[in-house]
Amino acid sequence: MDGSEVSAAAGSASPENVVHAFTFTAGAEVGMRLLNTSGGTGERACDLLAADGQTAAKLPEGIKFGSDCSLSGTLAAITEKSSRYEYQVRVRYQDGGVVDESMVLVVNPPIRMDVSNVQVTAGGRLDAPLQVVRVSGGSGAIRASLFESDGKTPAILPEGLRFNEINGTLEGKIPLVAMEKKCVIKAVDQGGGSIERAFTLKVNAR
Incomplete structure (x- = not known):
């Protein structure tokens, strides 16, 4: 898989994340943590939203998003052309901090x-x-x-x-x-x- 995890920048006033981009091939097995954050306090939970940060996100067929900021599943092997998906990942911390950051997924046709x-x-x-x-x-x-x-x-x-x-x-x-x-x-x-x-x-x- 492309799109190696990039660590978040540390912040003293509020948690900070970085933009993430991942490239997969249709039919690939996916199992990875998307964000490695630092700077927040306590437990965290993640939500995946559409790029506008308001509406529910629709992932490529076959994979799901977990509250631990993970992607898992097996991508459907039906893509005939490359597809790009843009999202907002909302990270909520136990201390009340909330961070929205962009995520991009690209799914290419199978080999x-x-x-x-x-x-x-x-x-x-x-x-x-x-x-x-x-x-x-x-x-x-x-x-x-x-x-x-x-x-x-x-x-x-x-x-x-x-x-x-x-x-x-x-x-x-x-x-x-x-x-x-x-x-x-x-x-x-x-x-x-x-x-x-x-x-x-x-x-x-x-």
Whole structure:
């Protein structure tokens, strides 16, 4: 997830907060405290309001706001375009202090990933990297990783071959012996989004 928590500035006369902005990917699991305040006295409770500070707030589908200034839940994976939501977070302290501060949520479309299976001939040459993964959507940088068929263990490719997680390409030398390997490719982004697809590498005999 993007939008790391930013600490509030300390204040002697009244509690102070800072503006917060968070970016998520549709379908992401959300679980975080939004505000880390200082300067108030006693217990605090938080309310979420629309940007005008008057009307009730409507959160993206799938998540909820807690009185402890937290967001939790799983965002619905139905967003086709980026959406921006603006709110006021009202923090009420036991000593009567009240602070309103702005919060912005951006929800981006889910990651989309196309995976191309690879068939090559044993002992042949890769004149250029083979594009295996093409991704779109999501939030920020997307990294695709190659796993064994169980989807958990990092994949071990034949000697001389390697998978480039940044470019989503297969690079190196083709094995001399025929073989077939089934793997899982998982892609994750900076907004909590993830996706996985099956991938097969087949080396045919000459």
